[in-house]
Amino acid sequence: MRYWLMKSEPDDVSIDDLAQRPDATVPWYGVRNYQARNLMRDQMSVGDAVFFYHSSCPQPGIAGIARVVSPAYPDATQFDAASPYFDPKATRESPRWLNVDVRFVRKTRLVALAELRARPELANMRVLARANRLSITPVDPAEWHFITRELMGLEDDGI
DNA sequence: GCCAACGTTGGC
DNA sequence: GCCAACGTTGGC
Numbered sequence: 001m002r003y004w005l006m007k008s009e010p011d012d013v014s015i016d017d018l019a020q021r022p023d024a025t026v027p028w029y030g031v032r033n034y035q036a037r038n039l040m041r042d043q044m045s046v047g048d049a050v051f052f053y054h055s056s057c058p059q060p061g062i063a064g065i066a067r068v069v070s071p072a073y074p075d076a077t078q079f080d081a082a083s084p085y086f087d088p089k090a091t092r093e094s095p096r097w098l099n100v101d102v103r104f105v106r107k108t109r110l111v112a113l114a115e116l117r118a119r120p121e122l123a124n125m126r127v128l129a130r131a132n133r134l135s136i137t138p139v140d141p142a143e144w145h146f147i148t149r150e151l152m153g154l155e156d157d158g159i
Numbered sequence: 160g161c162c163a164a165c166g167t168t169g170g171c
Numbered sequence: 172g173c174c175a176a177c178g179t180t181g182g183c
Binding site: 033057113133 | 179180181182
C-alpha cells in the first residue's frame, strides 16, 4: 500500500463536500497532467491512503484523509463538451485522461502548508518541493506517520 | 493581482 | 529535435 497527497480546490470539492457525497466517494476528475495521470495509472492501487489537500484557497493545507477505492479509468469530463475539462482530442476509443475514485475516511484539523514547511522532518516532502505543481504526489511512509501522529494527534495512521 | 516555475504547443 | 511563445498552477 502506498501513501499520496492529492490537491483539490475546496471551492470545487472540499473535504466536507467529499463526506456528503453518495458513498462519500468522488471520481478525481480533471487531472490534465501526464505525470499525475501516469501515477494514477501505474502506481496507485485500491486501498492506498490519501491526504486530502486544499489548494488555491485562503488556508492551504491538509484537511483530511481519504482512500483510493477504484483502479484508474477514463475521466468522463474529457468527453463532455460542456465541461471545463473537455478535451477535443480525446475519444472514447482512445481516452487521454484517467481518474480514480476516492472515498472519505475522516476529516482532520487543518494542517497548514506553513506548518508542513516549518517541520524539518518533512523537508523532503514532494509537495513542498520548490515550484511543485503536481496535483498528485507520493508521500513517504515516514512522512505519513509523522503527520498523522505528531501533527494530527492520531494514535495510528488514521486509515 | 502578481509572478515564478514549469508543461505544452507548434513552427521551423 | 529545438525552442520561443503561451497557458496554467498556486502561494502570497
